[in-house]
Structure formats: C-alpha cells, structure tokens
Amino acid sequence: MDFSRLQASSKIGDAWVYPQPPCLNFGWLEVDVDPAHRIYWEEYGNPAGEPVMFLHGGPGGACAPAMARFFDPLRYRVVLFDQRGCGKSEPNVASAGPGAALAKNTTANLIGDIEKLRDHLAITGAMHVFGGSWGSTLAMAYAIAHPAHCASLILRGIFLGAPEDLDYLYQGNAATWQANPYGLTAPGAYIKYPGEWAALLNVLTPAERGDVMASYKAIFDMVPASAAEKARQMEAAVTWSLWEGVISNMIPEAADTGKFGEADFALCFAQIEAHYFANSLFIPAGHFFDNIATLAAIPIHIVHGRFDEVCPLTQASRLVEALRAAGTEPVSYVVTNAGHSAMERENALALTAVMDGMAPLVRA
Template sequence: MDFSGLQATSAITDEWKYPAADPNRSGLLQVDTAPDHKLYWEEYGNPAGEPVMVLHGGPGGACAPVMARFFDPARYRIILFDQRGCGKSEPTVAKAGPTVALIRNTTDYLVEDINALRAALGITGKMHVFGGSWGSTLSLVYAIRHPQHVASLILRGIFIGAREDLHYMYQGNAATFAEAPFALTEPGSYVTYPDEWKAFVEVIPAGERGDMMGAYKAIFDMVPASDADRALQLRAALAWSIWEGAISNQIPKDDDAGKFGDAEFALSFAQIEAHFFANHLFLEPDYILGNVDRIAGIPMHIVHGRFDQVCPLTQASRLIDALAAVGAAPVSYVRTNAGHSAMELQTALALSAIMDGLAPIR
C-alpha cells in the first residue's frame, strides 16, 4: 500500500500577501559590556512608516527574514532583531558558551534592549509591538513597563510561563515513562506526539525523570571534561530543540527538523530556554496577569492556534480573563485551526489581516 500522499503540511507557502524582501539595512548594536552583548537587527519596509517591533520566540529562537512578510511594506517600518545570546547577535551561547553568553541575559535586560534599539533607530513615538510565544511574554512585559511607547500589541500563541504551562510541555508522564511509556498519567503534549516524546525523554536516565527540565539544565551546566561530555550536551540540546520544533506544527514534517535540528541553533536555543525556565522567566509569580491594569488602555490583538501544544489555548484564556477583570478586552481574538507555529496557514493569514486593519498610529 502506498501511503506517501498522506503526509502534508499546514504551513503557509504561496498564500503570503506580501513578497519576500531583503532588508533595507542591518547592523549590530552594542547594548552591554562584560560581556559585550551586541544585538543583530534588520529593518524592512517603509523607512518613514509606522514602526513595528517584532519580538521572536524561544527565548533563544532568533528572527528570520520571513517574519517581515506579515506586514505591508508600504505602510510599516519593520524591525527584526535577535535577542541576547542567539541568532546573529554576539556572543551566542553556541559559540561562546553559557558561562559567557548567559551573563546579564534576563528578562529585565531584554526589555531594556528594546528601548536601546528604539533609541538607536530614532524611534521616538509609539510603535506597534508584535510577538509570538515567548515573544508574546516579552511584548506584554515591555508594555507593562513602558506603556507610553506602545501603540498596539499583536500577540500570537500566548505564553504566560507558569510552572503548570512548562510541565505540560516538558514533564508530562516522564516520571513513570520507564514503567508505562504510553500511560496517560498526567496532562501533556506527549499525548499527541508519543514517538517524539520518547526521543526527548530517553536522553535522561530513568531515575532522573522526576524533573525533566532540571535534568536537562544539569547537562547544559556541566563543564565538559571529555568528548563524551560534549557529545551528551549536543545530544541533549538537539533533543530539546527538535522536541519543540516537532510539536510546533499541527502537521509535523516527519523527515525534516529544519532549523531545530541544526546543532548551532539548538545549542543556543535549548540552553537559553533552560536558563530562563529554571529561573521562572526572571519574573515574579503571576507578574503579567497581576499587572494587566497597566496595559488596559493599549489595543490588543490575539491569535492563538486551537491545537497549540507548545502554549495551550488555556494561556490565552487566562490572559483574557485577567483583562476582563480590569474592564479591558482584546480588540480581536482569533482562534485558528492550527498549532503553535506562526507559519501555519490560518495563523499567518490572521496575523497579516490584523496588521492590515490596525488603526494607524497618530
């Protein structure tokens, strides 16, 4: 029997409204010393247009030129940049190691980096802030702290980052996996992706699976004393990265891990995420939900995939409930028949439609 035609993709392909383009300009902005953190940035679209600050996911996910395609290049001045430690920013965790690139790499610093980039690019008024997954977290934190700079929030795949949210993705049934690998003992992403989950879990010895994030973090924090240690760190980084990549799409690409399977990407991505998650995103408990009154006056648009297994839809529900409690509500809330990725067809089209319909910055 030939089942080759069953594998398809939910990703956007030829449906983009706006074409791929090269950046107008790019550069490295030094934002800190000891270490000398430099942010790589790119600008697309209309240099005199309404500024849009694009905040990528992860943390540690980095930007890609395709992210500029959500926006009308005649209307918007589109700013993409790689956050500390990843992508084309310097130093990266992959090249310099965590003992260098994770120094002064916290949410507080990332928020102030946005202001440094605003100043360097001459953005003096309000801007649209566009972020997905961890980028939605950072967008919300930035808006809470600097509401005067934000004209609107356009958020995808809401990530609140509570312990229960992280456990859903990284812990699941790992503690009992050795005895009953397919038992539904706890809620989690593994329910839908059992084979991918097996590859993620089996990096960690059975006796250490009661705290999967802690076990992975211990591997990343290890100072390698041998080639075997370095191989273990790379294996762990790839397993962490590929697991997230696989469950990000409603229809995974079984034969192609994409950037998530690239060693350099994975070493930065996995170690930055583990660093932030081990430190509760460097935020006080319920920081976002407890401070939504500060952003009640900012127009907010939310797009969330109904089948998201990285950031389940309940996270958007909690944010909307918190907004309702302070008398606010999103201008639009679109639940797409999609998973987590911004590049899934319905989600990508919804985000572009929102950007096309935004009230202009006055």
C-alpha cells in the same frame, strides 16, 4: 506512502499576502559591557512607516527574513532583532559558550535592549509590538515597563510561563514513563506526540526523568570532561530543540526539521530556554495579572491556534478572562484551526489580517 502533501497542507507556503521585502538596513548594536553584548538587527518595509518591533520566540530563537512578510511593506517599518545570545547576536551560545552568552541575559536586560534599539533607530513615540510564544511574554513584560511606547500589542501563541504551563510541555508523565510509557497519568503535550516524547526522555535516566527540565539544565551546565560527555551534551541540546520544533506544527514534518535540528541553533535555543525556565523567566509570579490594568489600557490583538500543544489555548483564555475582568476586550481575538507555529497558514494569514485591519497610527 507519500504524506508530503498532507504535511505541507498546514504551512503558509505560497499563500503569503505580501512578497518577501528586501532588507533595508542591518547592523549590530552594543547594549552592554562586561561582558559586551551586541544585538543584531534588520529593518524591512517603509522607512517612514508605522514602526513595528518584532520579538522572536524561545527564549533562544532567532529572526529570519520571512518574519517581515506578516506586514504590508508600504505601510510598516519592521524591525527584527536577535535577542542576547541568539542568532547573529554576540556573544552567541554556540560560538562563545554559555558562560558569556548567558551572563546578563535576563528579561530585564532584553527590555532594556528594546529601548536601546528604539533609540538607535530613532523610533520616537508609540510603536506596534508584535511577538509570538516567548515573544508574547516579552512583549507583555515590555508593555508593563514602557506602556507609553506601545501603540498596540499583537500576540500569537500566548505564553504565560507559569509552572503548570512548563509542566505541560516538559514533565507530563515523565516520572512514570519507564513503567507505563502510554499511561495518561498527567496532562501534557506527550499525549499527541508519543514518539517525540520518547526521544526527549530517552536522553535521560529513569531517575533524571523525575524533573525533566532540571535534568536537562544539569546536562547543559556540565563542562564536558570527555568526548562522551560532550556528545551527550550535544545530543541533549538537539533533542530538546527538536521536541519543541516538531510539536510546534499541527502536522509535524519529521523529515524536515529545519533549524531546530541544526547543532548551532539547537545549542542556543536549548541552553537559553533552560536558563530562562530555571529562573521562572526572570519574571515575578503573577506579574501579568498583577499589572493587568496596564495591559488593558493598550489595544491588544491575540491570535492563538486551537491545536497549539506548545502553549495550549488555556493560556490565551486566562489572559483574555483577566482583560475582561479589568473591563477591556481584546481588539481582536482569533482562534485558528492551527497549531503553535506562526508559519502555519491560518496563523500567518490571521496575523497579516490583524495588521492590515489595524487603525492607522497617528504619530506626533
């Protein structure tokens, strides 16, 4: 039976409001030395328009031209960039290895990179900061560090990165899976994606499943001494990447995994994610809630899929509740009938509607 139409039904497809704009400018910006890090950036839209800094997900993802389609190209000046170690930025995990790419690769470094990119592109005053998934995390961390530079935060698929959030995604029933693979012994995304979950766990031995994230990190950190070890490392990276890539869609497209099944992307995505997750995202525990007054002073727009299994809706709920306790309502809070991906139709259209409805930014 052909289920292709069903699988395509949740994607944005031809329903974009705006056509793909041309790339106006691009380049690499050196942001660090020893090792040297150069981040790749692109600009779209109106060069004199309201600036939007787009923060991609992961950690370990990358930008793509389609990400400029959320924005009216006549109104906005959209900046896309690949974070350290990702995409076309250098050194890249896939081409240079994790040693160089993960050195000086922390949330504080990424916040600093955003500031350097602002200066390089002569963006002065406040800008819109737009981020989904890990991009929402980085957007909030950036806003706490530099609130005066944030005219608004547009956040999709809120990711707070607390231990329980990561356990939901990566641990679930893993410790008991061998004996009872369909046992609902703990909450987790595995409940809705048992086949993909089996693939994730089958890379590991039963003993290694006691701590899935730590076991995968150990595989990624390994210096392969044989062809078999190198093959296991690559299999682990692709499997890790596919797990998140497939479950990001409410209706998975098993036959077309896109970039998540590509070896180079998977190496970057998996190793950088594991690096950040092993270090609690390089963000102090409770950081967002300890600084909720700073966030509450910035206009915040939230779009979150009701059926998001990568970042369950409870994460947006916790943030919204904290903002309300601080005396502020989100300017908009849209819960869509979608999953995690920004490219699902309802999420994409909601994000575009938020940007279209934004009050004009008055700039000095």
